[in-house]
Amino acid sequence: MTIKCLLFDSDGTLVDSEYLCNLGLAQQFATLGLKLEAHDLMKQYRGGKMSDVLNDIATLHDITIPAHFLEDYRARVANLFEANLKPIDGVVDALEQLDYEKAVVSNGPKEKIDHALGLCHLRHYFTPHIYSAYDIGAYKPSPDIYLRVAKKLGVMPSECVVIEDSMAGIKAGSAAKMKTFFYNTFNEPISLPNVFSFSDMRALPGLIASLK
Numbered sequence: 001m002t003i004k005c006l007l008f009d010s011d012g013t014l015v016d017s018e019y020l021c022n023l024g025l026a027q028q029f030a031t032l033g034l035k036l037e038a039h040d041l042m043k044q045y046r047g048g049k050m051s052d053v054l055n056d057i058a059t060l061h062d063i064t065i066p067a068h069f070l071e072d073y074r075a076r077v078a079n080l081f082e083a084n085l086k087p088i089d090g091v092v093d094a095l096e097q098l099d100y101e102k103a104v105v106s107n108g109p110k111e112k113i114d115h116a117l118g119l120c121h122l123r124h125y126f127t128p129h130i131y132s133a134y135d136i137g138a139y140k141p142s143p144d145i146y147l148r149v150a151k152k153l154g155v156m157p158s159e160c161v162v163i164e165d166s167m168a169g170i171k172a173g174s175a176a177k178m179k180t181f182f183y184n185t186f187n188e189p190i191s192l193p194n195v196f197s198f199s200d201m202r203a204l205p206g207l208i209a210s211l212k
Helices: 018-030 038-045 050-061 069-084 091-097 110-119 144-153 167-175 201-209
Strands: 005-008 101-106 130-132 160-164 179-183 195-198
Touching (some): 005 144, 050 069, 069 110, 091 201, 101 110, 110 130, 130 144, 144 160, 160 167, 167 179, 179 201, 195 201
Parallel strands (some): 005 101, 101 130, 160 179
16 A cells, blocks of 8 residues: 555644643542542543533533633643643654654644644644644544545545544544554554554554555
8 A cells, every 4th residue: 555644643642641631621620529530531531522521521420511611621731731741652763763744633622732742842743734623623533534634635545544542533544444553552442444553652663664
């Protein structure tokens, strides 16, 4: 197969942000008197659309989300990023070896993606191809987000490789009929077509090379 573009998720794939995002979420819900564990939230909602996550938690616990809640949560996470965010272990080595056009495709808002990539000094690997679901108008697990980005880049889905860390992400990549590498840090079982599991970012260049 001919590979022309690598499409990376951001949170949990490029930047080690999933725990921080869910820690911020737990802290924000604590202001409403609700005690949640960041690790539990991370396992359950990793890669999800934030409005769906908030609605699900509110329904489960019979609470009302205040109008300012999401804005306050975003600010809280930005502060956690400033203090603690790092690249995923081994991802810089992988990016240096991967001589393909690269794009970021995330369910997160553009401001958050840019902030995270900037803090981790990764933006230059992807600029100007940094895409948010909020701008694309499609969210994982829908394949539309990846199909629309491929069209923007002028490549066929079969010429793209997706790199993801969440079930929502790999479902999107698989449904888009793109070869998808699942950075599977929780050793989750998978049975999706075109999805390959791995657990060390340093192995990614060799895995992609094996597709040729």
